[in-house]
Amino acid sequence: MLAKLMSFFLLGLVRVLTGAQARWYGCPPKAEQRIYFANHQSHADLVMIWAALPLELRSITRPIAAKDYWTKTPFKQWITTAVFNAIYVDRARTSDQDPLEPLIEALEHGDSIIIFPEGTRGAAEEPQPFKSGLYSLAEKFPNVVLVPAWIDNIQRVMPKGEVVPVPILCSVTFGAPIQLQPGEERRAFLDRARQAVVALRDV
């Protein structure tokens, strides 16, 4: 109940502040199993892409949240689990554990996921090189559709280190799905995926 209210509040807030526009270019919003991957510039990215998805997809799509940051306080933990139904990922890599484990579990379960393959928030215009997680997931789940997304303007809403967001119109542009070609190299694939995200900036 409280989580429901909170999600309505957040949706309202995001819409007032950013308009939360979704622009579906390369594919329609569809209830198939997908991995959305996007550029990452702000904490609000997660909320933004979550708010841009239609209600029906929001319930079956789980965003990824960094465990160290989003479990720091009980409130952050509550919001990521109860409202966003997020999957926690360890950024500090330990030798005996695969950091992708929770993602694989969610995908096996049939959920769609939202990931930010840069790993961390960038400050530059262009996204940083993608980390290899996307490649491993694409290899492991060839039937899951890979949808690139570009989140525009959100870094102006809440730059790193600021707490009060300002109202600026933002949009999420979803592009045409990409596929892992047979025998494609890890680096080549990741660069291609990154290009697919960057290309959406200008459509």
Added chain:
Amino acid sequence: MTESLRNLTASQQVAALFVIVFGILVVVSVTAFLLTFRKNADSHDEAWHEELKHFRQMLGISWFMVVVFWIAWAVGDTAATVLFALIAFFALREFITLSPTRRGDHRSLVLAFFVVLPVQFWLVGTEHFDLFTVFIPVYVFLAVPVVSALAGDTQRFLERNAKLQWGIMVCIYGMSHVPALLLLDFKNYQGKGAFMVFFLVFVVQTCMLVQHIVTRKLKRPPSAPEVSRSFNWYSWALGMLGGSFVGAVLSFITPFRPEQALVMAFIACVAGSMGHLVMKALKRDRGVTRWGKRDMSVTGANGLLDRVDALCFAAPIFFHSARWYFGA
């Protein structure tokens, strides 16, 4: 007819005005809807249907505006002020979206949106007339560069601040003078502030519309081709004439005599149309043809600024002329 209208109370008169306006809108909308069934045979018809689609979109905006005004009037002055504050908020959001800001502008933006805007509209709502006319041009224009300077980013400092101050001036200051009209206090004119708002909006819209139609019919060379491909002094003059004339005709809903209404309407039309031109120059500078997000699907209030920019410029000048000359 006029006799029976005069015997109504102020609020009944305003209600009658809304009944008339809604009536006209219903007739026009139904006609436009029925016209969509016309056959679509050749390319000429296609262009015609495209035009109709455009017209129906404009009609939708008119509906929106009238409903907003109606709600504002029905729920009282305070709610009206809040409503116009929201419009100012969305207009400023659009303005800022297309004016690149830097990291160092963040605190100034927070100030503009969450302090200046509410305070300005609060000053209007509580009728602090002397303060609200100087609050932004005097106090805020000093405060914004201070906050920016404290952020420590000197790159294009003057330019960035000018941009923000200009946005505040147009979207907040200009828009806040519309609800201020509701509160003007003329002799024997209590409770009819809504008529003043209607007068201003209607006169300015008429002048813009006349200008638009004349420009389309008579293809005159543009007077400022760098800014606008359509603006020329000839159709501008006709627009002024049309707006002023309508103002004189509408004088019975204002506290002005017909010749005074004519002059007030003229002032509003000049300010509105020139302001519209200024905003066009700003848009050209930003490389966009209209405000809002790259002609994408409209959600929320995109493209709002295009509709209200003339009003934003006309309202303060109209307000101050009325106050200065009539001592209201």
